[in-house]
């Protein structure tokens with residue numbers, strides 16, 4: 001069932017979303033070549049806890065860290081590690097959730113470390129653009145498929161692979177709620193959007209090919225082709241004033 005949030009519930013989601021957005025931004029600004037993904041996770045963890053929230057991902061389905069950190073050809077769900085060192089030229093996808101007041105905020109961004117290749121920079125630009133093309137469609141009366149189609153069309157026009165095995169989702173009291181929000185699909189299809197719905201729109205886009213594989217750790221998702229992958233996500237509320245980004249950083 002799709003939950004519709006009241007004004008007071010949306011206010012709580014704003015609080016959770018702001019902490020998640022700021023933790024992500026703070027983490028991104030803290031990235032330095034030579035740092036391990038474990039250290040980066042610790043910075044994000046401490047930011048969330050210091051602001052009175054709980055990291056949504058820590059322990060979720062047994063996930064062992066507070067942020068998912070996925071470098072280069074990793075798509076999503078990368079497990080932070082002391083052995084994984086961030087280098088100049090890497091792209092670093094960070095996915096962060098914060099839980100406070102009974103609600104979650106969920107957001108992701110792919111950061112460039114120093115100078116990155118033109119190829120990488122184009123992938124980041126197009127994937128972020130596709131997120132905003134999807135957000136533009138998050139209006140009452142539209143359907144989920146309008147969001148899906150907008151994301152897919154923008155990315156396939158650039159020759160990229162749109163990941164199909166993982167999708168966006170409703171978010172609220174639970175981290176993952178109905179409906180699913182795929183990054184591919186037909187305009188005019190799927191559940192109708194109504195005011196008070198809160199959804200995480202999150203394009204996961206591969207430089208080449210849509211196919212992915214999962215490492216034996218059971219979490220880390222990589223591109224099958226070995227190409228780079230980018231991930232951008234906002235928690236968005238459908239409101240009479242149009243889409244509202246609940247996870248926009250305010251730092």
Ligand code: MG
Pocket residue numbers: 106107168169200202233
């Ligand atoms: Mg999500």
